[in-house]
Structure formats: structure tokens, C-alpha cells
Amino acid sequence: MNPSIKQLKAFVAVARSRSLAEASERVHLSQPALSIAIRKLEETVGGPLFARTTRQLSLTPEGEAFLPVALRLLNDWEEAFADLNELFSKQRGKITLAALPTLAAGLLPGIIADFRERYPRINLSLHDVLADEVNQQVREGRADLGFSVPPLASEDLVFEPLVVDRYVMICPLEHPMLGQPSVRWEQLAGFPFIGLNRLSSVRQDIDRIMEEVGQPLDILCDVNQIATVGRMVAAGLGIGVLPSLSFRQIATDGIEQRPLVAPTIRRELGIVMRRRDPLSAATSALKAMIRETANRSCHGP
Numbered sequence: 001m002n003p004s005i006k007q008l009k010a011f012v013a014v015a016r017s018r019s020l021a022e023a024s025e026r027v028h029l030s031q032p033a034l035s036i037a038i039r040k041l042e043e044t045v046g047g048p049l050f051a052r053t054t055r056q057l058s059l060t061p062e063g064e065a066f067l068p069v070a071l072r073l074l075n076d077w078e079e080a081f082a083d084l085n086e087l088f089s090k091q092r093g094k095i096t097l098a099a100l101p102t103l104a105a106g107l108l109p110g111i112i113a114d115f116r117e118r119y120p121r122i123n124l125s126l127h128d129v130l131a132d133e134v135n136q137q138v139r140e141g142r143a144d145l146g147f148s149v150p151p152l153a154s155e156d157l158v159f160e161p162l163v164v165d166r167y168v169m170i171c172p173l174e175h176p177m178l179g180q181p182s183v184r185w186e187q188l189a190g191f192p193f194i195g196l197n198r199l200s201s202v203r204q205d206i207d208r209i210m211e212e213v214g215q216p217l218d219i220l221c222d223v224n225q226i227a228t229v230g231r232m233v234a235a236g237l238g239i240g241v242l243p244s245l246s247f248r249q250i251a252t253d254g255i256e257q258r259p260l261v262a263p264t265i266r267r268e269l270g271i272v273m274r275r276r277d278p279l280s281a282a283t284s285a286l287k288a289m290i291r292e293t294a295n296r297s298c299h300g301p
Contacts, residue, residue, distance in 0.1 A: 002044070003041050003044050003045070005074075005077060006037055007037045007038070007040060007041040007044075008041075008070050008073055008074055009027050009074065010023070010027055010029065010034050010037035010038055010041070011037075011038060011041055011049060011063075011066075011067075011070055012067070012070050012071060012074060013026045013027045013034075014034070014038060014050065014057060015049075015050075015059055015063065015067050015070075018056045018057050018058065019056060019057070020034055020035065020057070038050065045062075045066070047060075047062060048060050048062070048063075049062060049063035049066060050063055093121075093122050093123070093280060093281075093282040094122070094123040094124075094125075094282075095122060095123070095124050095125075095144050095145070095280075095282055095283050095286055096124075096125045096126075096127070096137075096142065096143045096144050097124070097125070097126045097127065097143060097144065097145050097146070097147065098126075098127045098129055098133065098134040098137040098138060098142075098143035098145075098146045098147070098148075099126060099127070099128055099129075099134065099146065099147035099148070100128070100129075100130070100131060100134065100147060100148050100149070100201070100269070101128045101225075101226055101246075102165070102202075102226070102243050102245050102246045102249075102269070103147040103148075103245070103269060104126055104127075104128035104147070105128070105226075105246075105249050106245045106246065106248065106249050107147070107162075107163070107245070107290070107293070107294070108126065108147065108290075110293070111286075111289055111290050111293050112124055112126070114289060115285075115286050115289055119282065119285070122282050124286075127143065130197075130199055130200055130201065131148045131149050131151075131200075131201040132199070134146040134147070134148040134272060135148065135151045135154060135157060135272060138157060138272050138273065138274060139154070139156060139157060139274065141274070141277075144279065144280070144283045145271055145272070145273060145279075145283060145286070145287060146271065146272030146273070147162075147269065147270070147271060147272070147290075148201075148269070148270075148272050149201050149267065149268065149269060150268060150270070151272060155275070156274065156275055156276070157272055157273065157274060157275060158272075158273050158274075158275045159270050159271070159272055160270050160271045160273070160291075161268050161269070161270040162269055162270040162271060162290070162291065162294040163245075163268075163269050163270075163294050164266050164267065164268055164269070165243040165244055165245050165266075165267040165268075165269055166243070166244050166259060166260070166264065166265065166266065166267060167202075167205070167206075167241055167242070167243060167244070167259075167260045167265050167267065168241070168242060168243075168244050168247050168257040168258060168259055168260060169183045169188065169239060169240070169241055169257060169258050169259075169260050170229070170230065170233050170239065170240045170241070170242055170247055170255050170256070170257045171191075171233060171239045171240075171255065171256060171257075171258075172233060172234060172235075172236045172254060172255060172256075173253075173254060173255070173256055175239070175256070177239075177258060178256055178258065180258060181258070181259075182258055182259045182260070182261045183258045183259070183260055183261070184213075184260075184261060184262045185209050185210065185213050185215070185260055185261075185262060185263070186213045186214075186215045186262070188210070188215070188217060188239065188241065189210070189215035189216060189217060189218065190218075191218065191238060191239045192218050192220040192237065192238030192239070193217045193218055193219050193220060193238050193239060193240065193241075194220055194221060194223065194229050194232045194233055194237060194238045194239070194240040195217070195219050195221070195222045195223070195240070196222065196223065196224070196226070196229060196240075196242075197222060197223070197224050198222060202241070202242065202243060202246075203222075205265065205267070206241050209263065209265065212263075213262075220237060220238045226242060226246045226249065226250060227249075227250050229242060229250075230242075230247075230250035230251075230252065230255055233255050234252065234253075234254035234255045235254075241260065242257075243267055244257070244259075245269075271287060271290070271291075
């Protein structure tokens with residue numbers, strides 16, 4: 001049987017004071033209970049730790065050797081619970097997020113700023129990656145939370161919806177399609193098109209819809225960054241399609257947008273988590289802040 005923390009505390013108290021009476025006050029035990037704790041410890045380790053005289057207790061050589069070990073064990077014990085308390089009280093910890101660029105640049109920055117102000121000792125890192133990589137990072141435990149579209153055929157992941165986005169056509173100012181309140185997907189085929197990376201979830205949606213309406217796009221070029229789409233469109237090189245959240249991030253002088261209809265596509269965005277792994281206290285707090293912000297954006301003040 002291993003020594004108990006009560007026995008270690010009793011041993012250290014007696015070793016420091018060399019008096020049962022004084023040690024009993026330090027550890028808030030009666031002298032008989034303290035004597036029993038010491039005796040049980042000695043029985044466990046296999047020999048005496050104190051040499052008893054009529055006036056005081058002195059450490060045996062084995063007791064002298066064990067004292068620094070006992071002190072270290074008690075210190076580690078106290079530090080372990082202090083560390084655990086800091087984790088539960090969100091005074092310390094680390095959270096890693098993986099998010100689509102749309103959410104990494106749009107929804108999350110303000111939330112992360114608020115979270116950092118409330119919990120300044122929590123270390124946060126954010127990876128803006130494509131949907132497949134979001135799922136993979138969450139699945140492998142490299143990210144605590146993911147923010148993306150619903151994962152396909154992923155029994156090990158769970159998805160909680162946050163917001164619904166829609167696609168918009170973006171074009172230069174004075175473009176002829178700005179005379180319409182909305183744009184049909186099939187109308188995109190008549191203009192040079194600035195496309196996003198073919199591996200992105202946005203581009204995969206666009207290609208699927210254009211195939212459904214039976215109109216091929218006139219691809220001028222493909223780019224990797226949403227901001228690059230906006231700059232090339234503003235330069236008059238063509239039109240593009242972005243989620244409305246993304247357009248709000250890059251809206252500048254020189255570009256405008258119109259909603260895309262026929263069909264109107266709902267793009268659900270939300271939180272991706274591992275199905276069987278519980279969240280830390282800090283991650284749960286961040287998730288609650290994100291959900292609260294998303295609810296406010298959907299329903300207003």
C-alpha cells in the first residue's frame with residue numbers, strides 16, 4: 001500500500017517541528033491521530049523514520065533522506081491541483097482553432113478579441129484552411145474546434161450549425177448586371193470569371209450549380225485568396241462569386257454585389273467537433289461566446 005497524502009503531511013510537520021504537539025496544530029490532527037499516521041507510514045516504508053526520546057523526536061538517517069522527497073511530493077501535489085484549478089477557471093490553457101477563411105476573417109476575430117480580454121492567459125491559435133483540412137485537424141486532435149461547412153460521411157465528427165450564408169455575384173461598379181436586384185446563376189456564363197481554388201468548398205459549390213444549370217463558366221483565372229478575387233474584380237478583369245460573409249470582409253470602392261438566385265443556395269456554417277471527446281473548460285467557454293455572437297448576428301439586438 002502506498003503512503004497517503006495525509007501521512008506525508010504528518011511526516012513533514014513532525015520532521016520540521018520535532019514535536020508531536022506542535023505538528024498536530026500545523027496539520028489540524030490530534031496527537032493520537034498524528035502518531036497513528038506516522039506509524040502507518042513507517043510500516044508502509046518498512047522501518048522507523050524518527051528516533052524517539054523522552055523530550056523530542058529526531059529523524060533517523062532514512063528519515064533525513066526521505067524528507068526532501070516528501071517535500072517534493074507535497075509540492076508536486078499542491079502544484080498539480082493549482083494547475084487543475086487554473087484550467088477549470090480559465091486562468092491558463094491553450095485552444096487551437098481551424099476555420100474556413102470566410103469564418104477566420106469574418107466571424108472569429110471579434111470573438112477572439114473579446115475572449116482574450118476576458119481570459120488573457122489562455123493561448124489561442126487559429127489556422128485558416130480549406131474544409132477538408134478543418135475536418136482532418138479536428139479529427140486528429142490538432143484543433144479543438146473547427147468552423148466549416150457540414151462534414152460529409154464523418155461519423156467521428158459532430159456538426160453544430162451557427163449561421164446560414166448565401167452566395168453573391170461580385171462585379172465592378174457600373175457593370176450591366178447591377179441594374180438587376182438579383183442575378184440568376186446561368187447569367188454568370190456570359191462574363192469572364194475569377195474563380196477560387198478548385199479544392200475550396202465555395203468553388204465546388206459553384207461548379208456543381210453551374211453544371212446543374214447547364215452553363216459553363218468562362219474562367220479567366222483561379223486564385224487562392226478571397227481578397228485576390230475582390231482586387232481582380234475591382235480592376236475590371238471579370239466577375240466572381242463569393243459567400244456574402246466573404247464579400248463583407250473585402251467590400252471596397254470599386255466592387256458591388258447582387259444575390260444569386262435560381263437556385264438560391266443556403267450555405268450552412270457551424271462548429272465541427274470530435275464526437276466522443278469532451279471539450280476543455282476554456283474551449284467550452286469560447287464555444288459559448290461564438291454561439292452567442294452568432295445568435296445575435298442572426299436575430300439582431
